[in-house]
Amino acid sequence: MLKIVSLFISFCFMVSLESHAWDLGEVGTFQFEKVNQNVYVMHGPLSEPSVANHGFMNNPGLIISDKGLIVIDPGSAYSVGKEVLKEIKKISDKPILAVFNTHIHGDHWLANQAIKEIYPDVKMYGHPDMITQANGDEGLIWVDMMERLTEGKTKGTKVVAPELSVNQGDAIEVDGQHFRIHSMIPTHTNTDIMIEHVESKTLFLGDNSFYLRMGRFDGSASMLGNIKALEYATDLNMTAYVPGHGQTGKSDTAVKPFLDYMIRVKEVVQVGFDDELQDFEIKEKVIGQFDDYKNWEGFSVNFGKHINTMYLEIEKTAW
Ligand SMILES: [Zn+2]
Numbered sequence: 001m002l003k004i005v006s007l008f009i010s011f012c013f014m015v016s017l018e019s020h021a022w023d024l025g026e027v028g029t030f031q032f033e034k035v036n037q038n039v040y041v042m043h044g045p046l047s048e049p050s051v052a053n054h055g056f057m058n059n060p061g062l063i064i065s066d067k068g069l070i071v072i073d074p075g076s077a078y079s080v081g082k083e084v085l086k087e088i089k090k091i092s093d094k095p096i097l098a099v100f101n102t103h104i105h106g107d108h109w110l111a112n113q114a115i116k117e118i119y120p121d122v123k124m125y126g127h128p129d130m131i132t133q134a135n136g137d138e139g140l141i142w143v144d145m146m147e148r149l150t151e152g153k154t155k156g157t158k159v160v161a162p163e164l165s166v167n168q169g170d171a172i173e174v175d176g177q178h179f180r181i182h183s184m185i186p187t188h189t190n191t192d193i194m195i196e197h198v199e200s201k202t203l204f205l206g207d208n209s210f211y212l213r214m215g216r217f218d219g220s221a222s223m224l225g226n227i228k229a230l231e232y233a234t235d236l237n238m239t240a241y242v243p244g245h246g247q248t249g250k251s252d253t254a255v256k257p258f259l260d261y262m263i264r265v266k267e268v269v270q271v272g273f274d275d276e277l278q279d280f281e282i283k284e285k286v287i288g289q290f291d292d293y294k295n296w297e298g299f300s301v302n303f304g305k306h307i308n309t310m311y312l313e314i315e316k317t318a319w
């Protein structure tokens, strides 16, 4: 009898742990998953920031060291950061020692504020241009955009930019864990860093890669640069790759599909450009060749823009 009672109690405990993931209703439940030795990722929704997802959409990463924790891209708002911190606590109650931000897009770093509030001595790292932009107009634009798209759910969010600059080739040690910085900008933006966790052979790609979701290339981006960065990332031969959005995996899922997509866009745009077609004509002509990507979130909104971005880049290199 006692055994049955204790079994029942442990079952209830398991259920209660399970049900304590961050519950965003129809959007889903979110919690950290182990993706490698001492490495966890909380895979965010693939949708754009909205009332329903509270602005949460990225993949916060967590690395456990002996005495503390290292966080990569804690999320999109003060309120989101507080939820991410609750989920981190379920994995470990060690203090957060360091944070890395992959790039300027606010969905990745506006939650810094929630971490800094609890851990004022935390070391925050980012590309020097990310730091400058975050402390300038760009930071405020992202705060406003998140508040507008979530109809006020992210209210109270303030810019807390990293204060420590890291760049291509830098090596950082945090409590015995080693990180290498890979930056080949311009790629997804002109502020991207990819963060290699040496001990586990995990690469945090930031938005240089996506899986099952398309993203925007803003005015600072280079699709040709992004292709080179993903070829370089593949050659690093990591055991786990964490895209900015979409599931973590080996390079064949977390890198190759998006890399192949960009290469195919490059090829069709080059042919169209040589045939003196306009970008919209190229789009109409080739869209049927991209059926394997048409179910990726955001494909229909972004495909024409991607053709246009690539067209402008190829045009520039032709002169
Ligand atoms: Zn981005």
Ligand SMILES: [Zn+2]
Residues within 6 Å of the ligand: 058, 105, 107, 108, 207, 244, 245
């Ligand atoms: Zn993003």
